[in-house]
Amino acid sequence: MDARSAAQANTAANDSHIPTHNSDYPHLFTPLDLGFTTLKNRVVMGSMHTGLEDRFYNYGKLAAYFAERAKGGVGMMITGGISPNREGWLLPAGGTMNTKMDVIHHQRLTRAVHKHDSKILMQILHSGRYGYHPFVVAPSPIKSPISPFKPRKMSAKNIQQTISDYARAATLAKQAGYDGVEVMGSEGYLINQFLSRHVNKRKDEYGGDIDGRMRFAVEIVQAIRAAVGEDFIIVFRLSMLDLVKDGNTMAEVIAVAQALEAAGVTIINTGIGWHEARVPTIVTSVPRAAFADFAAEVRRHVSIPVMAANRINMPHTAEHIVQSGQADLIQMARPLLADPNWANKAKAGQSARINTCIACNQACLDHTFEHKRSTCLVNPQACYETELVYKKAKRPKKVAVVGGGVAGMSAACVAAQRGHEVTLYEAKSRLGGQFNYAKVIPGKEEFFETIRYYRNELEHLGVHVKLNTAVDSDMLEASNYHHVIIATGVVPRSLEGKLEGAELPHVLSYAELLSGEHEIGATVAVIGAGGIGFDVSEYLTAQHTQVLTDAMLADPSYRPKAQSVAEWREEWGVTQDADYDSAGGLHKPEGITPKRQVYLMQRSKGRLGKGLNKTTGWVHRAHIKSHGVIEISGVQYEKITNEGIWITNAEGHSQLLRVDNVIVCAGQESVVDLMPKVGDAPKAQYHVIGGAKLAAELDAKRAIRDGAEVAAGI
Template identity: 45%
Template sequence: MENTQRESFETMLSPIRAGAHMLRNRIIMGSMHTRLENEPDSLAKQIAFYAERARGEAAILVTGGFSPNAEGVFDSEGPRIDDPDEALHLRPICEAVQAEGSLICAQLLHAGRYAKIEGCVAPSPIRAPINRFIPREMTDADIRRTIEDFAKAAANAQAAGFDGVEIMGSEGYLINEFTVTHTNKREDDWGGSAENRHRFAVETVRAVRERCGPDFLVIYRISAADLVEGGAPADEIAALARKIEAAGADILNTGIGWHEARVPTIAYPVPRGAWRQAAANVKAAVSIPVVASNRINTPALAEDILASGEADMISMARPFLADPHFVKKVREGRADEINTCIACNQACLDFIFSDRPVSCLVNPRAGRETEFRDTLTDTPRKVAVVGGGAAGMATAAEAARLGHVVTLFEAHDRLGGQLNLARAAPGKDEFDETLRYYSGQMHKHGVTLRLGQRAGLDDLTGFDHVVIATGVTPRIPDLSGVDHPSVATYAEILSGERAAGDSVVVMGAGGIGHDVAEFLVTGSAEVHDTNAFCETWGVDPAFAAPGGLAGDPLAPKPSRRKVIMFQRKTSKPGAGLGVSTGWILRNALRKHGVEAMGGVVYDRIDDAGLHILMDGKPKVIAADTIVLCTGQEPERALAEALAGRGVTVTMIGGAKEAAELDALRAIDEGVRLAQGL
């Protein structure tokens, strides 16, 4: 990973003028849906969430999307800002952010055909693939009323104390739907030519500017690459950018991809900085500040994009979940202490899609700020942590930070535990950043490390509290021939202890099975090199072609191996994968020719291969290698021995409950345990 100390980050930390405002640096905290507005004590939670990130010195904070009217909400509980009195209730959030020296903008977002409600509207009555509702085609009167609704919503935000608004014109929402032929089939003044398709966006910006005056900050989020067929080519995007500038926008933020696009845009399989050229295309067209976004998660990368002139500012959303003090740490010369976003989406997007408030795998405090404390303990305790995986490291780092005396025992000669296996999957080497962060925190706060030392009973005497975070071991199924030379565990394959042959059977199609399959068929360049990524997913690396596409995102890709996956369950293989990343993994494997089958009964393994029953019929699958991804067993031997001596222990992570490789639960349990010591 990048050396975060190699630069002064001079460009990133320099001020920049946007409209009537001088911003303290070049970093924006991008808009995120948090669902905190639906929580008990929601105002206090929102104040704590935004104020913490303002203390972290982002120049501008952009809220999650507020609909300007009833038709534009995400769902029946989606936030709106069309009631002036309701908008005023948001003033304490604005005041808390501004007291810390940041500006705050409310995002105005009309969901268009993505609104999951009866009566959703769009330029044309074309159902979105991700929504069951067919939208009603807007009339001319509907369109003009909606433009006025945007202006009223901006005025409501201004009255509530917001410094500005961001008008959401990307990601396939209503305004974006008007700009492209993919969704706009109209033949009136709002469709047909690019001039007509751009009219709704331009008139909306003009109306907001006229209503709110010259000092109000107006950001427009432009789609710099739609990544759908019938999307905009680069020349149309540039033309729209110039019109938006002329209509009164102060900043152009860039959005990448529609929610229905079949190209991944922000998850870990996307190379860092993959979309910087799309922002550069917009910057070349205008003179107002242009913002680069998506898969920018380190200060070194942000500085490189800014110093290269490809963008004037950087928008980061999830990195501010992972570390709200991102910018402050850079300014103080502590960039190596940043808790880096690993683009896993597990506790941010996946939580949102399952109607839960946002959080973060590497930072459980995100969205839960009111539940945690920072004050040092009055009663320091002597704590032993056994196991240096995610749960153990999180416990040790947090307990030491709060003033406890911590010793961590790890049987292996390096930290990481199961993270060292997870990081082998393509793109998941982002976990290296998590290892760097927790290692650094333990060093900073004085944790005593006992690496290469398997803790015994005698080693754990004299401690006030013993935490068992010994993790899991691969489960070996009770199957004839499971000890055959062709058989390997997922741990042996991912660690490099065993090499797989040219034909592989993966037993188990859960998260680990999918990771192993992708490890076996995907080249490293596909997730680290932008050109290779673009070639794999059918993206035009210059982002000049319509929609930024150069081919079929689902076109087959040559594979390094022949891989087939089986599972006993009759459900769809991969059904339990993350909502926002599972489709990427399934499509990537499909592109590489990986087959996945459920409802299989395993019979035995021998020289001929894996013997199975499918639909009651026997079948033999020949393979050079058979990989066991058949679950995990908790490692509890030490905990049981300690209990036998009457020692009170706390088990966390995989030792407590073996379920996949669950770093999200492990880190959350570790931090919360340390908070409660």
């Protein structure tokens, strides 16, 4: 019986015995029999480079990171990429598995995970031309757009040595106690470079048609299987949609999958897109499960288990994919960064308490590309498990948190988790602060989930939440709090008194616009091209923008309708057909008709959006370009009139932009009225966090971490 047949038989045998509390996700928590071993459920934490892998002295921290997710109930985990040799480094002196000393370091990880009844695989990743060092190699000497180094073409001898290096790395991984390895064959790394005509221009037996281009991958798997034996998991992460010029067709992908199965692969994992692709694959604007049908198409043609991946972040989505037969397993990386207890919460029927990954990339992938340690915007403990510790308080204290934005909610939850008596005051009728503006931006619907998570945690932890409650210093002092945490956030910076006409009724702050309380005309000027200016421009032009009423926003279960997968693919030029025959699955994008004409302006010269985050900024710039936004840099704002806004352009010429509205996105100002003044002697100890502490460009990552760190220390 093959692995899939065994798994299906196991599912049928066990469905009637699934515990009642797991009735929502019976397929997700059914074991998967691989023949020689069994996965306890279908939840897999996928590979994600944290920055801890590259230095042996960080392996204690890395072990704690994996142990936390093993305790959280995940069935299997895959490490960040470990190189089989020096040429394969991502960065100089990157993480490797080459020696017995490497084995000793990696044993810390495997022992930590196995204590909690989970399995762990080591990913073997050769960066190829994506490496950021002078030793880079590739099938052909074609420079990557994301590395400054031109690769050397691999000789036949070099190829054979690299295949041997993969087998040696897998053998050492087995000695280190790993349950298997994942061979990274997607995202544009070395093996993917061999598989695709995009980079492989070779004329020898490792190039040409798909049979030649797959030879390197197949021989690697064969060598690994021969070295490690049959009772060892080999996962191959296969690029199912290249999204680059001269990428593979689905017929070629299937041919590779079938050859890999024959070579000894246990599970095929899904990879989508190359890092250099100009189609987003994991940012928050990508619809959930946008690529599951490609995994399903491959699954139809092989008999080994197939794993779905990319933008799967909640149990009901994962359950549907497994239940419908699109895949046998679900890979999630960032969702388990966001909540290490994701699996246990889902299994216990507590999905509403999952700290959902919002796919912002701000603290994970952006950190990776900046060569920093990864963490998570919504979970600052991620990768800091041994440093940011929420110990039970020896002496519970009375704590007030003033402000119900993400900084205040973070502080309140951590303080309550530690055993303090916490009261949270919010002057408005809803929790969420600035997130209430962000969540209405098209493509940022996931931000609703963060507010849902905090609202439910506050209730679960017994925090006293007082909405519609403005506080003053006298009230705080009279209440005898031991600690007062000021999380009053920011207000939009006004241009009244600074720019003539800024007080006119058609001039709105971004907060007034996003509140949905005002009618907006057909032509709009946006002052300020930071992150908020880009968000506002997308809000004003996107076809699927929804104006949300107070009644909608007051309903905790309400979620605006996100862009559909079909609409998203049409806009970005991705095939609608899972059995695609276009190279790389690309089609000509279908531009949208924007709702409005928008002018996005900034004072500084040069390209707009230079300060946006690395992994998402290019998506925002592409969006506003496709939405017809007119970008103007190097301007001086003269005055606003009933006709529009007068500016002096970069050439020094004065001109009138005839617009119906002017939206001001010119930064924010901290609200710190409640902080004690010099000379005061308050009874409580005061702390200031988030936007109230620093009103720079809105930074939820900093705000949530501020709240957690302050609450962890009181």
